Amino acid sequence: MTSAALRPFSVLVTGGAGYIGSHAVLALLDAGWQVSVLDNLVTGFRWAVDPRARFHEGDIADEVLVARILAEDGIGAILHFAGSVVVPESVADPLKYYRNNTANSRSLIESAVRGGVRHFIFSSTAATYGTPDSIPVREDMPTVPINPYGMSKLMTEAMLKDVAAAHPINYGALRYFNVAGADPQGRTGQSTAGATHLIKVAVEAALGRRPEVAIFGTDFETPDGTGVRDYIHVSDLADAHLHVLDTLIADPARSHVLNCGYGRGFSVLEVLDSVDRLAGSSIVRRMEPRRAGDPAALIADNSRILATTPWRPRLADLDTIVAHALAWERTLAARA
Incomplete structure (x- = not known):
C-alpha cells in the first residue's frame, strides 16, 4: 500500500460511526492515513x-459543513458509507431511501467536486443486480434492482459515472x-439494534437476545433447500477499500465498479449450524415461506477486484466470521 510518508491528504469517511464505516476507519488509521469522520449518529455510535x-x-447534505471539513x-478522498440499508424498510418507505441514499449522495458528490476532492469510494451493494439470471454474478451483468434500496444505490453509481466523465x-x-463478522481485535462490530443480517440475528439468538431465527424458504433449488449467500468478513471488506483507494490514486484517469465477495456461498442452515457449533447452543429455527424477490443464491464473481487491485481475503472462513461476530456480541452484552 501507499507509504504513509507519501500521503499528501486526509480521507473523509462518511457514516464512519456505523458498522462498515467504523471498520474502514480502523483500517485507514492502522495503515497510517489521517482520517476524518462525518456521521449524524442516527444509526451510528460515537464510541x-x-x-x-x-x-x-x-x-452529508449539509453542504456548508462538508465544505468546511x-x-x-x-x-x-472520500469513503462514503452514510445511508440507509434495510431492504424491507426501503419498500415500505421508498422516499426515505431516495433521500438518504440518492439525494444526499448527490449533495456530497457536488461538495466533493467543489472542494477539489479527486477520489471517491462508494458503498454500493449486490442489490443493484436484482435477481440475477446466473451465478456467480459479474459486474457486467444486468443491473435490475427489485427494491428501492438497490435502485437508490444504482442511481448513485450512475451519478458518479457521469460526474467522473x-x-x-x-x-x-x-x-x-x-457483510458479517467484527474486528478481530474486538474494537468494533455490528451494534445496531434490530439488525436484519442473518449472522447478526443468529449470534443474538445464540446468546439469548432473540427467541428464535426465522428461515425464509426451505424449497429453493439449493443443496439443502435454503438460500445461499456469499458472506464477506467486514475487516476484509474494509481492507478492500484501502486497496481500491491506492488503485484510484495510482491511475486517476480510471474508475472501477467492483464486486466485494469471496466467490463462494453458504446456506442459511450452514450458517446456523456454524453458530450452534461455535456458541455451544441450539438456536430455535422457525420455518417461514420465501420472501418475494429472494433469489435462491447470490454469489460474487470477484475476479475483477482480484485482477484490478492487490487485495486478497485473509478471513475467508465461515467459522472465523461467526467467531468474531459472537465475540463482538458478547462484548455488546457486557456493555449493556
Whole structure:
C-alpha cells in the first residue's frame, strides 16, 4: 500500500460511526492515513469511532459543513458509507431511501467536486443486480434492482459515472455481498439494534437476545433447500477499500465498479449450524415461506477486484466470521 510518508491528504469517511464505516476507519488509521469522520449518529455510535480520527457530527447534505471539513481537514478522498440499508424498510418507505441514499449522495458528490476532492469510494451493494439470471454474478451483468434500496444505490453509481466523465475525480463503486463478522481485535462490530443480517440475528439468538431465527424458504433449488449467500468478513471488506483507494490514486484517469465477495456461498442452515457449533447452543429455527424477490443464491464473481487491485481475503472462513461476530456480541452484552 501507499507509504504513509507519501500521503499528501486526509480521507473523509462518511457514516464512519456505523458498522462498515467504523471498520474502514480502523483500517485507514492502522495503515497510517489521517482520517476524518462525518456521521449524524442516527444509526451510528460515537464510541465506535476510533479516537485517532477527527470526528464531526452532522449530515452529508449539509453542504456548508462538508465544505468546511474538506477545506480545514485537507481532504483528498472520500469513503462514503452514510445511508440507509434495510431492504424491507426501503419498500415500505421508498422516499426515505431516495433521500438518504440518492439525494444526499448527490449533495456530497457536488461538495466533493467543489472542494477539489479527486477520489471517491462508494458503498454500493449486490442489490443493484436484482435477481440475477446466473451465478456467480459479474459486474457486467444486468443491473435490475427489485427494491428501492438497490435502485437508490444504482442511481448513485450512475451519478458518479457521469460526474467522473465531466470533472477531475475518479471513483470506486464497491458492490458488497453479505457483510458479517467484527474486528478481530474486538474494537468494533455490528451494534445496531434490530439488525436484519442473518449472522447478526443468529449470534443474538445464540446468546439469548432473540427467541428464535426465522428461515425464509426451505424449497429453493439449493443443496439443502435454503438460500445461499456469499458472506464477506467486514475487516476484509474494509481492507478492500484501502486497496481500491491506492488503485484510484495510482491511475486517476480510471474508475472501477467492483464486486466485494469471496466467490463462494453458504446456506442459511450452514450458517446456523456454524453458530450452534461455535456458541455451544441450539438456536430455535422457525420455518417461514420465501420472501418475494429472494433469489435462491447470490454469489460474487470477484475476479475483477482480484485482477484490478492487490487485495486478497485473509478471513475467508465461515467459522472465523461467526467467531468474531459472537465475540463482538458478547462484548455488546457486557456493555449493556
